[in-house]
Amino acid sequence: MNNALKIEMLSTGDEVLYGQITDTNASWLSDFLFQHGFTMTSRFTVGDNLNQLIDTLIKRSKENDILIINGGLGPTSDDLSAQAAAQANNEALVLHQEWLTVLEQYFASRARKMPPANIKQAMLPKSASIIDNPVGTACGFKMVINNCTLFFTPGVPSEFKVMVENQILPDLKKLQPNIIKPLCYRLTTMGRTESDLADEIEKKLSVPAGIDVGYRSAAPIIELKLTGKMSxxxxxxxxxxxxxxxxxxxxxxxxxxxxxxxxxxxLRDKSQQLVVLEEQTAGLIAYQLYGENAPLIKSETSTNITHRITELTAQFPHALILYLGQFSDDNSQFTLQLATPKQTYRYRLKYRSRRYNRQTEQQIFSAIALDALRRYLTNQPLIGPNTWLDVIENNVPNQ
Amino acid sequence: MNNALKIEMLSTGDEVLYGQITDTNASWLSDFLFQHGFTMTSRFTVGDNLNQLIDTLIKRSKENDILIINGGLGPTSDDLSAQAAAQANNEALVLHQEWLTVLEQYFASRARKMPPANIKQAMLPKSASIIDNPVGTACGFKMVINNCTLFFTPGVPSEFKVMVENQILPDLKKLQPNIIKPLCYRLTTMGRTESDLADEIEKKLSVPAGIDVGYRSAAPIIELKLTGKMSxxxxxxxxxxxxxxxxxxxxxxxxxxxxxxxxxxxLRDKSQQLVVLEEQTAGLIAYQLYGENAPLIKSETSTNITHRITELTAQFPHALILYLGQFSDDNSQFTLQLATPKQTYRYRLKYRSRRYNRQTEQQIFSAIALDALRRYLTNQPLIGPNTWLDVIENNVPNQ
Structure with a gap:
């Protein structure tokens, strides 16, 4: 990977710069490139400002082999990418008749008159070659500035993806034909800190050069990644x-x-139905399970609903009833119960990591509850070894 | 604003570069700076690669007045910011006893032994001055490279924010004391498209130079922003x-x-209690309301729970019962009901905008339901004028 291409993504637009929208194109692109053996080296984000965009194209093209510019190809006046590209390479914007014909056909086939604003989308730098857009009105285009190949792509994700797959990836493969696809394994853990895990792994695992152990932390879960060459x-x-x-x-x-x-x-594999009762997590456990098509009979969210465990056990004797109670801010304790057809597990737990905002804490508590359920379903003790969670009481018989 | 400071945010970490996590620090920072009259000029993102990080610090410091580096201050081996900073400025990493003492106290006060890996967090470039972290183990630090002031900050949002507020903003104000705070008004709309709103506003509103109308779209809501000088x-x-x-x-x-x-x-102002019944939205309506401390008696999520409306009306005769049904994928219809102490409103609605993923569609439907509730509470028809939502039936008497 020593002679790897330097590939930079250049995201444009005030909304992206100011982080008001999530740049899903960036995550999709980096993952797509990675799967094909390429690496997105860096990402640069600028707003809707012509002079800054021109300056950026000139400077970033000097620093990279490939620039993938995303956004700014629409028909409105704050779509500035084509104009900036022309000025950055000191050339004229000219009408590309080829794309104008496509546009006219696009509108004619929909029995609509082409708005004059759309002519702008066929005005491209003189040296640019068109990248086809089978799904929209903004063509992409490709040109070379300072020995760097620039691909200009639209912000609409579906259009962006088609261009990357049909044009950009084949071009990259031509530039680097012997690319080696990577191998990447992932797993997630809960209950230990990142530094604790890293200490043990560094001590006990002998990792040769060219293979990487990566960590990614999203409270309370830590993902470990092992990456190297397929060979x-x-x-x-x-x-x-x-x-x-x-x-x-x-x-x-x-x-x-x-x-x-x-x-x-x-749950599905074991044909095991579930009912969820939530206090602190306010519906988050059920929302996540519904999103994964869990066999969930129903969920209820309220305060002081422990009495519903008995009622629902009577109503659904074959279901699991998962209950997560209120978090007491003062002593950081909460109750977790799982009523199964055979017995009820009851835990009084104490959380002793640092405090986060409400949403993150709800994520943490819902993960504890989901993990307890996972552990029950795989015949393990419901609460695993955990450096930031204490069991204060357990298996107190249910009233 | 001609001599405005060039302020770049430099986000580090594979998970940010590869878009695996949303960079909420970027949106928060750009908004915070804006509110105080500063503008984030650009944003650069690099992964966890030491040589690239060193190279980036050197080059970006030449291009900017201020660099705010975020991330890479943790205790593990892929946290590289301090080492990169030292090498970029050709100086040694040295133990800052001042921060080691803070770390030892941090762990002692929690009755925990400090893991050896954390010592790394007190190893900073020789010329660096510490930025206090009152809420975590990673201190920030400040240093000057190529006449550019670099602020190194942790990725944990709460820790990042404290440092920006307590140290970075005061420093920026010293560099640019006569900064003019902007005036910014915001409102949100639902039911019209962005281009439709923009067309009408451009036609009917005469906006002088120096004042901007901005749009931000997060389905199904469009925010409008009016920005200009306080003067x-x-x-x-x-x-x-x-x-x-x-x-x-x-x-x-x-x-x-x-x-x-x-x-x-x-709801609070009118002392009006609420019960929420959800099918398609799977708990999202209730989750959002709990997050805002709404007077919510309870919520239930399941399939086919229309019968619960009558039962809950009997049980809680003074409460509002809000129900949102299942979305039929084939004809894009769903039922919305609001049972009030006086009558039950029932709407059969047809959604006719483009299809999104499940989570986004749940956001859209929960916004329709919340808006109906808002409109009821402010004595308006429950469904407002809407270009992408049709009322198929309404006020069919409840069974």
């Missing part, structure tokens, strides 16, 4: 087994299925 | 009244309280 698969497979063994007490799942996803799968 | 307040106030008049049929609220926020406030 190193035997070594990576072996390291992966060691890594899984090291974290086995805290392992949630391998891959990217998600905690609600793995719980839903376990 | 233009009389003109802006006048435009604001005209703008509000133009969109009055579709206005949700002024400011940034949020739809669940304004509904919760109306």
């Amino acid at each position: 190193d698969q035997p070594i990576i497979d072996n390291l992966w087994e060691q890594l899984k063994h090291l974290v086995s007490d805290n392992l949630l799942y391998e891959g990217t299925i998600g905690l609600a996803g793995i719980v839903s799968k376990e | 233009d307040q009389p003109i802006i106030d006048n435009l604001w009244e005209q703008l509000k008049h133009l969109v009055s049929d579709n206005l949700l609220y002024e400011g940034t309280i949020g739809l669940a926020g304004i509904v919760s406030k109306e």
